[in-house]
Amino acid sequence: MRYLPVFSVVVIWQVLSLSGVIPGNRLPSPVNIFLGFTELLTQGLPPGYGLAGHCAGSLKRVLGGVGVAIVTALPLGIAMGYWSRAREYLNPFVEMVRPVPPLAWVPIAILWFGIGDRSSSFVIFLGAFFPVLLNTIAGVLSINRRLIESSIILGASKKALFGKVLLPGAMPSIITGVRIALGIGWMTLVAAEFTGVKSGYGLGYMIMTARDIQRPDQIIAGMAIIGIIGYAMDFGIRIMENKILKWR
């Protein structure tokens, strides 16, 4: 019942395509997109480069970039959340770099890291870093000060404070930051791959190839695959979130 509107749109679209109202060369019909998708599965694009390889290539880059972002932004975010001095001195840097779209970094990334996985992971890292950082800071700031003060009075070491009070306390906000980071990272990845991929595998690269050989049906099929994987990753994080935050 929930999917009835979506289903109706698809049916109307197919009818309009069949009758020629929607020109096939500008917007392929749902059936043609599906057929394009099966070709991506069976033959690969470019021919011989299978879909599984493209998914793996892209996931590797995204998880690498987002992983490094989490590992660097978490400790920095906790420090900046806890120490107002740190916030004061580091905020200008954050506010100057944050507004620059990750894609603008692509030429520099290629200059620094070449055209392999590292440059696209770097661009993804830049996109993922700030949501994690800002959400971690906000999470720490949202912890009741009394809790922190009590822990210090009761003799908690810095390590215990950070590990047992600040981190768990900020966790709901951190996980939101990670979800956003993963979403941004996945979106940035596709465009980052447009500039070139050394291994020949990547979903963005696959879409670029579909553009090169002028198959809009496969461009859209590729976009749909990217959307589905993005949705699946977000779903996975929400399940993890429920497990980690069981205490809530």
Next chain:
Amino acid sequence: MKRTTVAASLLAVLLSTLVCIAAPREVRLGYLRNDLHHLAAWVAMDRGFFRDEGINVEIAGIFNAGPEEMAAFASRSLDIGYLGVAPSATGLANGSARIRAVALANAEGSAVVVRKDSTIRAVRDLAGKTVAIPGYSSVQDFLLRKALEAAGMDPRKVNIIVMKPPEMIVALDGKQIDAFIAWEPHPSKAVTMGIGRTLISSPAIWKGHPCCVVAVDEQFYRVNPQVVKSFLRAHVRAMEYIRQNPEDAIRIGIKFTGMDGATVREAISHIQYHYFAREDDIKEYVTYLLKLGYIKSIIVDGFVREYLDLKMIKDIAH
């Protein structure tokens, strides 16, 4: 009084007809950025050959690669465009745009380039190396694979990646790639910059191979055949001009690419400017595109008859 009115009306009709005939016909033109293969278009614009034929050419797009230009044809933003055989034939076969190739723009004019100090001496040495092409289903993609096959190699043994030609020289210098294949002036630029040397030039891969064509939107062709013919007359005149005035052709090449004289001179020396395409050559392209899986389910002969229409250019040349 009545006679004066009639005379005035007739005069008005006559004048407006004359104005209609005299008003230049609009053509929205597209070509590739810094692609010296399209020099004829630039010469015709610079020397006023289009104006002489009574057509007003508006540059509707300058593109980074053939497939982008085909997207412009698909969205009906171009009337006439200069681009490669490969992307235009692929586009027609895959239904993305309805165009006709009505003349050749150039033959040859591409090369495989390696680093100056590279140990790669022959095509066979490309095994296991990374080679950049401007795009899948481009003329250069086709030429590279043809060269690899001629050397008895499986193209899968070479890591073929896609890069924009302006980035290829930097990537080659920085050892990101081991070789690239691109259209002039990029190979010549790599040489004049002291970064690369030619491994094999395209005539050595396939002598006299057609490269870029003059493509027309099919509907525009049907509705305005006289305009297309006038355009082609200017195109032919530009080709003759290039042959007879090489120094001025270089000047125009510099003007439209912004590149230095040495590079443009070197590049033009590798390009053949003539306007007849041979049907057999086009068939060979299309057969190869089929084999690579970029286009599907077409009958080569019938498709080439649909794609290539040299009636007008044959008329003009005689």
